[in-house]
Every structure is written in structure tokens, then in C-alpha cells.
Amino acid sequence: LILFGLLACGLAHAADKPNAGQRKAAEQFLAAVASGDQQSVAYAIHPAELDALRARLLTQMRDEAKRNDNTIRARLFGPGLPLANLERMTSPDFYTALARRLSMGGREYEKVEGLAAIPDKNDTVLVVVRGKPAKERGTVSTVRVVAVKPYGKDWKATVPAEIEAQIEDLISGRHGLGPSSGAGEMKR
Numbered sequence: 001l002i003l004f005g006l007l008a009c010g011l012a013h014a015a016d017k018p019n020a021g022q023r024k025a026a027e028q029f030l031a032a033v034a035s036g037d038q039q040s041v042a043y044a045i046h047p048a049e050l051d052a053l054r055a056r057l058l059t060q061m062r063d064e065a066k067r068n069d070n071t072i073r074a075r076l077f078g079p080g081l082p083l084a085n086l087e088r089m090t091s092p093d094f095y096t097a098l099a100r101r102l103s104m105g106g107r108e109y110e111k112v113e114g115l116a117a118i119p120d121k122n123d124t125v126l127v128v129v130r131g132k133p134a135k136e137r138g139t140v141s142t143v144r145v146v147a148v149k150p151y152g153k154d155w156k157a158t159v160p161a162e163i164e165a166q167i168e169d170l171i172s173g174r175h176g177l178g179p180s181s182g183a184g185e186m187k188r
Contacts, residue, residue: 016116016117017114017115017116017117018114018115018116018117018125018127018128018129019117021153021154021155022114022117022125022127022148022155023112023114023127023129024154024155025044025127025146025148025151025154025155025156025157026112026114026127026129026144026146026148026157027109027112027129028044028157029041029044029045029146029148029157030106030109030112030129030131030144030146031044031108031109032044033104033105033106034106034107034108034109038095038096038099038100039092039093039096041095041099041104042091042092042093042095042096042099043092044156044157045095045156045157045158045159046148046149046151046156046157046158047091047151047156049149049156049158049159050091050092050094050095050159051091053091053094053095053159053167054089054091054094054095057072057076057094057098057167058086058087060072060171061073061076061083061086062083065083070083071173072171073086075101075170075171075173076098076101076167076170076171077097077098077100077101078100078101081097098167101166101170102163102166102167103166104160104162104163107131107133107137107142108133108134108137109131109132109133110132110133110134110135110137111131111132112129112130112131112132113129113130113131113132114127114128114129115128115129115130115143116128120147122149123149123150124147124148124149124158125147125148125149125155126145126146126147127145127146127147127148128143128144128145129143129144129145129146130142130143130144131143131144146160147160147161
């Protein structure tokens with residue numbers, strides 16, 4: 001009974017309400033995704049996250065190029081984009097080019113209500129929000145989870161796990177079941 005009480009107490013503290021900065025970062029990321037503008041999505045993501053993604057993928061493509069292969073590059077960016085061009089791109093431009101091969105759906109919200117902030121690994125916080133559409137866009141609210149991390153005094157989204165999974169699938173040559181326009185979204 002004491003153990004159960006301690007566990008319940010620990011879980012109660014694990015999911016606080018998101019602060020204004022965390023909620024704002026989640027809202028900005030969801031708005032960027034809903035816009036369909038991948039450069040806006042790139043700027044809603046923490047710059048260190050984009051830099052790490054770019055560095056990791058460039059390392060893989062350079063290693064592959066040493067073996068006179070371009071399979072990964074072709075799967076991620078198409079066969080016509082040379083490695084030298086990718087190396088010159090900034091991290092946001094690199095993500096924007098990569099995003100042409102990815103699928104991430106979203107919807108526009110009139111209001112985003114912060115429900116919970118759950119601490120995760122490496123200073124990341126999982127922000128759970130409920131998005132409410134404008135009346136002319138329907139009445140169904142959806143619950144979304146956006147991982148955010150500190151960015152100076154503010155917060156920025158991390159690269160979503162769904163995107164990391166799609167990149168992994170592309171690199172491995174796995175074909176998904178099609179666009180995941182509702183991934184990470186639950187009706188309420």
C-alpha cells in the first residue's frame with residue numbers, strides 16, 4: 001500500500017501542466033506542420049536537433065560514397081541531388097529537402113490547450129495538448145504530443161520520432177503503408 005502511494009505520488013508529479021513556453025513551442029510546431037511548409041517546420045525544430053540530424057545523415061552518405069554507392073542519398077533525396085550540394089546546405093535547408101520524402105499530417109487549430117508536460121530523457125519534455133479547430137473547420141478536438149527541449153529562455157520542438165522512423169525506413173528500403181496523416185493524433 002505504501003509502495004502504491006509512493007508510485008501514485010510520483011506519477012502525479014511526473015505530469016504537470018506545460019509552462020507557457022512549452023505550450024507555445026508545441027503550438028508553433030503544430031501550426032508549421034498544418035501549414036504544409038516544410039521550411040516553417042524546420043524553423044520550429046530546435047537548431048541543435050536539425051544539426052545533429054544533418055550531421056548523422058551526411059556521415060552515412062559520405063561513408064556510402066567512399067564505397068562508390070549512393071543508395072541512401074537516392075532514397076532520402078532522389079538520385080539527382082549530388083552529395084556536394086547536400087553538404088553546402090544549412091540544416092533547415094537540408095531538412096526541407098529531406099522532408100519532400102516524408103509524410104507528416106496536421107490540422108489547423110484555433111486554440112491549443114496544454115494538458116500535461118511529461119519529463120523525458122536528455123532535457124526533453126513531452127507536451128500533451130488538445131487542439132480545438134475553428135468552428136468552420138468542425139468540432140472534433142484532437143490530442144497531440146510534441147517533444148520539446150529548452151532553447152535559451154524559450155523551448156523548441158525536437159525532430160518527431162515519427163520522422164526519425166520514416167527516415168530509418170527510407171534508409172533501410174522499407175516501404176510504409178502510405179502517408180501517416182493522423183500519426184500521433186487521437187480524437188477526443
